[in-house]
Structure formats: C-alpha cells, structure tokens
Amino acid sequence: MKTAIVWFKTNLRVHDNEPLLRAIEQNDLVIPVYCFDDNHYRTTEKGFKKTGSFRAQFILQALLDLDSSLRQLGSGLLIVKGNTGDVLAQIALEYKARKIYAQQEVAHEELQTQDEVTTKLQAIHCSLETFNTTALYHPHDLPFTIANVPDIFTPFRHKVESSTKIRAPFPSPKAIRSLELPALQLPSLSDLGLGPAILDSRAAFNYPGGESSAMMRVKYYFEESGLVSSYKATRNGLVGADYSTKFSPWLAIGCLSPRYVYQKLKAYEANYGANDSTYWVVFELLWRDYFRLIMSKYGVQLFLKNGIDSNHPKAKQHNTEVFAKWINGETGVDFVDANMRELKLTGFMSNRGRQNVASYLCNDLKLDWTYGAAYFEVQLIDYDVCSNWGNWAYIAGVGNDPRKDRYFNIQKQADQYDTDHSYRNLWLK
Ligand SMILES: Cc1cc2nc3c(=O)[nH]c(=O)nc-3n(C[C@H](O)[C@H](O)[C@H](O)COP(=O)(O)OP(=O)(O)OC[C@H]3O[C@@H](n4cnc5c(N)ncnc54)[C@H](O)[C@@H]3O)c2cc1C
Incomplete structure (x- = not known):
C-alpha cells in the first residue's frame, strides 16, 4: 500500500488543489493533515502575536469546512500542533507515508519551514513534493525568470498579459481513499494563546472562513448581484460589504483559488459582457501575483x-x-x-x-x-x-x-x- 500525506497550509480547499489531486492519483491511501505551527502563534520581537484572534477564528472555521468536504470524499482532516517539521515526521512514521504533497512557498519564514520539513523527512526516508497553488499565473508559464521579474508593475503586467495564458483550475476530486481518521479536533482560541474574536456589528467583512462561504460570496458577487460590472467605480468605497469583492480573506488562506475566480469572471463576461470593471478585478489579482513574485525575487529584504x-x-x-x-x-x-x-x-x-x-x-x-x-x-x-x-x-x-x-x-x-x-x-x- 502506498500511503501519502497531503499537508494543507494556505490552500484550505478541495477545488483547484494540485497537491491533493496528485496525491490521490499517485497513491493508494491519502491522509490530509493541517498543522498549527507554534511559530505562527508566537509573539515576535516587535511585541505582536503573528496571528490575531480574528484571523485564527477564520482559519478554525475554514478547517471545519474543509474537514466536512474531505469526509464527504472519504477521508477527513487530521489536526496536529507543534513544530511542523517534527509533527509531520511523526505522522509520516505513524502512517508509514513515503511522500508528503504540499503547496510551494515563496516567503522567507515559510521557505525555512519547508526546508526544515524536507530535512526532517529525509531522515525517515520520506520526501516532500510541492506545487504552485496560490497565484493566477503559474510561475512556470511566465516570460521571465524570477531574477528578471520587472521591478515596476506596469511592464510586468504588459509582459504577462501579452504572452501568458492563465491555466484552468483543477477539478475537485471525486473521492479520496483513506484510513478511518478520528473526528476533527480543533484547538480553541485560548489553546492558541488568543483572546475571543468578538466582531463589531459594523464590520464590512462578516463572513465565516471556509471554501463553502467563499463559493457563496463568488456566486453572489458575480451571478446574483452583478456587482462586478460596476467594481471599478465602487472599489474605493469605505462602508459595507459590497463596494469591493471581499475575496481577500478567503484568497489569503486558500479557501478560494484565484484561477477559480478568473474562471467565474470569464463566465460572467460571456453571459453579460466584459467592461472596464470586470477587467479591473483581474488587474487587482495581478497585483497579488506581482507581490508574490517580488517576494520570490527579493526574499528577506522585503521585511x-x-x-x-x-x-x-x-x-x-x-x-x-x-x-x-x-x-x-x-x-x-x-x-x-x-x-x-x-x-x-x-x-x-x-x-x-x-x-x-x-x-x-x-x-x-x-x-x-x-x-x-x-x-x-x-x-x-x-x-x-x-x-x-x-x-x-x-x-x-x-x-x-x-x-x-x-x-x-x-x-x-x-x-x-x-x-x-x-x-x-x-x-x-
Ligand atoms: C498597506 C497595505 C497592506 C495590505 N495588506 C494586505 C494583505 O495582508 N492581504 C491582502 O490580501 N491584501 C492586502 N492589501 C491589498 C488590498 O488592500 C486588499 O487586498 C483589499 O483591500 C481586500 O479587499 P477586497 O478583497 O474586497 O479587494 P478587491 O478590491 O475586491 O480586489 C480583489 C482582489 O485583488 C487583490 N488585491 C487588490 N488590491 C491589491 C493590492 N494592492 N495588493 C495585492 N493584492 C490586491 C486581493 O486579492 C483582492 O481580494 C494591502 C494593501 C495595503 C495598502
């Protein structure tokens, strides 16, 4: 029996998730795992926690939703906590996994964790394979190397738009062969060293974390309200939920894939017509891609x-x-x-x-x-x-x-x- 682990990080979804799909294709059994890394909940030298209560709460909701989707497909989500390298190696040994599938990182600390995981896995003859899951444009399709990413956004945009196609999102898996996993065991906010997340009733963003709520927001923004056709005029607003897409919290922890957003946007344009506003959503997502590439290019300097x-x-x-x-x-x-x-x-x-x-x-x-x-x-x-x-x-x-x-x-x-x-x-x- 070939067993693999899928290590979920900021790709908390089943749609457009290449590591999950590849693990299912290439193995007999797949164990989905999420790790609460102690490092993400520590206090930094600047005196701040790295993760606050609002985001932690959103992540907990997203994990609940992910576990439910994974259980419908035949597995579930195993939650672990500690030093990621240590706990992943422990889980790999326990389940006799030979390979871990995960998302490729670009930022300094995340890359350090990725390297540490690779080293700890090597010691137990397990390997780590990573996939690009977070950007609109796949980095391998770009017309320049990371070292040559233009330092100014506009030339970057012109180059990618004139030469590169956005790949279609991967479909969601139909089923996952897995072992019987224990019921989801999420830590509480206080287990994570955090206070309660009490949202003010005036909040512009008041949605739960998770792929399901992300899908509902996309559907609302494109199909139900048609707000996208006036996005360029409203995007500088300040009050309420609808002046902008509000996709960012879901994009940030990967409940939503930018390529899925793009696909839905194109479907909207095919039905109702393209205009400056529909394009502008892509324009903003390009900024998101751009900062990823700049992070890859300059690494720790950006901090x-x-x-x-x-x-x-x-x-x-x-x-x-x-x-x-x-x-x-x-x-x-x-x-x-x-x-x-x-x-x-x-x-x-x-x-x-x-x-x-x-x-x-x-x-x-x-x-x-x-x-x-x-x-x-x-x-x-x-x-x-x-x-x-x-x-x-x-x-x-x-x-x-x-x-x-x-x-x-x-x-x-x-x-x-x-x-x-x-x-x-x-x-x-
Ligand atoms: C100082 C500063 C810090 C920021 N920190 C973050 C952050 O931690 N996380 C984050 O997602 N965005 C950040 N942004 C970018 C932007 O403010 C938010 O993405 C946006 O306000 C989120 O709301 P929305 O999803 O409704 O955006 P929309 O206006 O609907 O835009 C659609 C999507 O495009 C992307 N986008 C839009 N503007 C930018 C931008 N300037 N840079 C990168 N991507 C963009 C986001 O993914 C966003 O969800 C920051 C901007 C500034 C000026």
Whole structure:
C-alpha cells in the first residue's frame, strides 16, 4: 500500500488543489493533515502575536469546512500542533507515508519551514513534493525568470498579459481513499494563546472562513448581484460589504483559488459582457501575483526597514507612544482614526484606508514602517505575507513604487472618498 500525506497550509480547499489531486492519483491511501505551527502563534520581537484572534477564528472555521468536504470524499482532516517539521515526521512514521504533497512557498519564514520539513523527512526516508497553488499565473508559464521579474508593475503586467495564458483550475476530486481518521479536533482560541474574536456589528467583512462561504460570496458577487460590472467605480468605497469583492480573506488562506475566480469572471463576461470593471478585478489579482513574485525575487529584504532599495535608505525610528496612538485610532486625524478603529474592532480595512493609514505612519508620523506592517500582520483577517509586506514597502518608498516619494494627502483623500463623512461618522461617533 502506498500511503501519502497531503499537508494543507494556505490552500484550505478541495477545488483547484494540485497537491491533493496528485496525491490521490499517485497513491493508494491519502491522509490530509493541517498543522498549527507554534511559530505562527508566537509573539515576535516587535511585541505582536503573528496571528490575531480574528484571523485564527477564520482559519478554525475554514478547517471545519474543509474537514466536512474531505469526509464527504472519504477521508477527513487530521489536526496536529507543534513544530511542523517534527509533527509531520511523526505522522509520516505513524502512517508509514513515503511522500508528503504540499503547496510551494515563496516567503522567507515559510521557505525555512519547508526546508526544515524536507530535512526532517529525509531522515525517515520520506520526501516532500510541492506545487504552485496560490497565484493566477503559474510561475512556470511566465516570460521571465524570477531574477528578471520587472521591478515596476506596469511592464510586468504588459509582459504577462501579452504572452501568458492563465491555466484552468483543477477539478475537485471525486473521492479520496483513506484510513478511518478520528473526528476533527480543533484547538480553541485560548489553546492558541488568543483572546475571543468578538466582531463589531459594523464590520464590512462578516463572513465565516471556509471554501463553502467563499463559493457563496463568488456566486453572489458575480451571478446574483452583478456587482462586478460596476467594481471599478465602487472599489474605493469605505462602508459595507459590497463596494469591493471581499475575496481577500478567503484568497489569503486558500479557501478560494484565484484561477477559480478568473474562471467565474470569464463566465460572467460571456453571459453579460466584459467592461472596464470586470477587467479591473483581474488587474487587482495581478497585483497579488506581482507581490508574490517580488517576494520570490527579493526574499528577506522585503521585511527590512530599507526594503529592496538600499540606495535610498529611509530608515526611520520607532516611537512606542506615537505608534500606540496610531494603533488605537487616537491620532486626532479623523480619517486615519476611523480606519484604525475599524481595523482594531473588525480585522478589516478597505484598500483606500490601508493606503492612507500606511502613508500617514510613514510620511506624517515618520515612523518605522515595519512596525505598521507587523501590526497589520496580527490584525488583518486577510493577512497575506506577500501582499502585506509588499504593499507596505511600496508605500514606505522602499519597495516597487517607481515614485519613491508617494504621499497621500489625508485631508484631500477624506474629502474625496468620504465626502459626506458617513464613514468617519460610522467609526468615530
Ligand atoms: C498597506 C497595505 C497592506 C495590505 N495588506 C494586505 C494583505 O495582508 N492581504 C491582502 O490580501 N491584501 C492586502 N492589501 C491589498 C488590498 O488592500 C486588499 O487586498 C483589499 O483591500 C481586500 O479587499 P477586497 O478583497 O474586497 O479587494 P478587491 O478590491 O475586491 O480586489 C480583489 C482582489 O485583488 C487583490 N488585491 C487588490 N488590491 C491589491 C493590492 N494592492 N495588493 C495585492 N493584492 C490586491 C486581493 O486579492 C483582492 O481580494 C494591502 C494593501 C495595503 C495598502
């Protein structure tokens, strides 16, 4: 009997999941596993947890949903906790697995874990095979090597759009041959060292984690509401769920595949017609791909104060007191404060808000941007290592923005995007 493990990470779905499909094709028995890595719940040197309660809660919901889908197919999800390398090696020994199938990582710490897993598995004659599961464009199809990824988004976009096709998503498996797995055993938030996740009733994003709810949102956004046909005009909104797709939390932990989104978008265009708005969703997903590639190209540099631009050092200092006011929405600048309170109470903030509060921290308060990025990391439901650190470095002027001095005039932005003060009133009154 050939037994394999599928190691689920930020690909918590059964659709468009190549590691899962390959494991089923190539083995007699498949054991799906998810590991709560201690490292993801530690407190960092900046004083923040790496994962906050809102995101942890969303992950727990997604695992419940995944377990249910996997059980319908014939297996289930085994939950383990600890050091990933150690616990995966232990599970591999216990189930006599010769191979583990997983998603390929691109960011520094995730790659370190991947390498550690490979080494620990080698010692027990088990191997790790990885697959690209997270991007719209498959990295092997790109017209440049990682070292030659353009440093500016627009040339990148033109090159990929003119030369590369987006692959179709993989179908969901029909069945999984597995052993009888114990009932799902999820840790509680307090087991993970976290407090309760109490969502404010004003939250713009108030959906459970999981592939099922992701599918419902895609269906709603494209098929039921047709909101996609006005996305370009509404995407800079601030209040409610429908000004933008709200796909990001599901994309971030892989309940949703970007290629599935693309497929549904194309189906919408075939039925109702393409316009600037339908294209713009793809345009934004391309930014997501872009930050992945930039992460692959520059690695650990994207987490450093000087970023990828060592010729223009912009290192700024941290100031605990001023920073705390920024976090708590007590700067006295109403547009910034409204956004920061939304983030604190809900784990979500619009793209317009993120750009403004990040610019305010870097350009007005003149603080070290890496603390801002670390706070977003703990707080955001949709935290994605590449999108978060890539966007922050970009706004801090040490990333991929060709204009190194981009500055958001907060008052002007508030006047333009919150003309009637409804957003500020929502969060400050
Ligand atoms: C400082 C800062 C930090 C950010 N941190 C994150 C993060 O941790 N995780 C995250 O998913 N996004 C991050 N973003 C990007 C963006 O703000 C969110 O993706 C978006 O607000 C999510 O809402 P939505 O799904 O409704 O987006 P929509 O406007 O509907 O966009 C559709 C999808 O395109 C992608 N996208 C849109 N804008 C961007 C962008 N600027 N960069 C990368 N991808 C984008 C997302 O996957 C999004 O779900 C950050 C932006 C800034 C300025």
